[in-house]
Amino acid sequence: MNRLYKSYIRTDxxxxxxxxxxxxxxxxxxxxRAIDGLGIRExxxxxxxxxCSSWIPCYLxxxxxxxxxxxxxxxxxxxxxxxxxxxxMVFTGxxxxxxxxxxxxxxxxxxxxxLTVIMVNNYIYGMTGGQKSPxxxxxxxxxxxxxxxxDYPIDGCQLALTMGATYVARWSTAHPVQLEKSIxxxxxxxxxxxxxxxxxxPVQGGKNLYGEKEPAAILKKYRExxxxxxxxxxxxxxxxxxxxxxxRVNQRLAAQGWEV
Amino acid sequence: MANITIDKSCxxxxxxxxxxxxxxxxxxxxxxxxYGTNMPDITNPETxxxxxxxxxxxxxxxxxxxxEESSENED
Numbered sequence: 051m052n053r054l055y056k057s058y059i060r061t062d063x064x065x066x067x068x069x070x071x072x073x074x075x076x077x078x079x080x081x082x083r084a085i086d087g088l089g090i091r092e093x094x095x096x097x098x099x100x101x102c103s104s105w106i107p108c109y110l111x112x113x114x115x116x117x118x119x120x121x122x123x124x125x126x127x128x129x130x131x132x133x134x135x136x137x138x139m140v141f142t143g144x145x146x147x148x149x150x151x152x153x154x155x156x157x158x159x160x161x162x163x164x165l166t167v168i169m170v171n172n173y174i175y176g177m178t179g180g181q182k183s184p185x186x187x188x189x190x191x192x193x194x195x196x197x198x199x200x201d202y203p204i205d206g207c208q209l210a211l212t213m214g215a216t217y218v219a220r221w222s223t224a225h226p227v228q229l230e231k232s233i234x235x236x237x238x239x240x241x242x243x244x245x246x247x248x249x250x251x252p253v254q255g256g257k258n259l260y261g262e263k264e265p266a267a268i269l270k271k272y273r274e275x276x277x278x279x280x281x282x283x284x285x286x287x288x289x290x291x292x293x294x295x296x297x298r299v300n301q302r303l304a305a306q307g308w309e310v
Numbered sequence: 311m312a313n314i315t316i317d318k319s320c321x322x323x324x325x326x327x328x329x330x331x332x333x334x335x336x337x338x339x340x341x342x343x344x345y346g347t348n349m350p351d352i353t354n355p356e357t358x359x360x361x362x363x364x365x366x367x368x369x370x371x372x373x374x375x376x377x378e379e380s381s382e383n384e385d
Binding site: 054056065070073074075080269270 | 320372
């Protein structure tokens, strides 16, 4: 077993429930490396919702809250308000963040509270058997769209930019070095950080969704798509004049005569 | 020479390591892991350049690459 992985993982919970070739493990490793590089293990709390991707922090030997479907951001906001010194990382999926938790996502972005959201986008509801998610591309065949998906997909990064998130980035599981760097920057950034990771689900998605079946071939396809500009990867915004939510709260409290 | 190990109880046989290693150190074998699928075999570990891609890309943290003491003394 990898030494770094072993020092951060709850070994009694292994083997993990991820299918062979799942991208969640790669994101878990990137997150472990980022946490280890920053040295914030004692000062970090992870929050997750429901879905395959929300099981990523549950295997980590840290303070973890596994909460109800779509409400991970609401719980994380409460945790950050109660303990402002802690760094809070939120792991969520495309169904969790954009479908049922869409409203919480919009308002957390608009508040600009100091959270780091890692949204694992595999274009499908993997845990429940491969149904269509809001991020599924048009004409993709899934279990609940056998004649091709009819809806235009929701672009999480554009949504976060529109709502005023102050750090927005998108990477894929084929870019683990850049992903690790982005997670580090997101944790250090003061304000709402949204990092979308394009992942693969070779079991429930597979050929109908990505055009390839093997996980290594899907990763290669992601690299080619990034090179040809079919998906836009990179850091979209870093500098924004928006102030952080807790700073504004403290300002108002000080104006009322409270000691902060 | 690099000391490369693959944990039999962690590997799930997803075949990602064959594609990501630039030196093609991992090759297909008929050894079974505890999951019941085929796990990779290690060939020519002395060609390893310590890029760390296999450690980063293994979804189950099964691969561990360690620099041996002797190679550090030579440098």
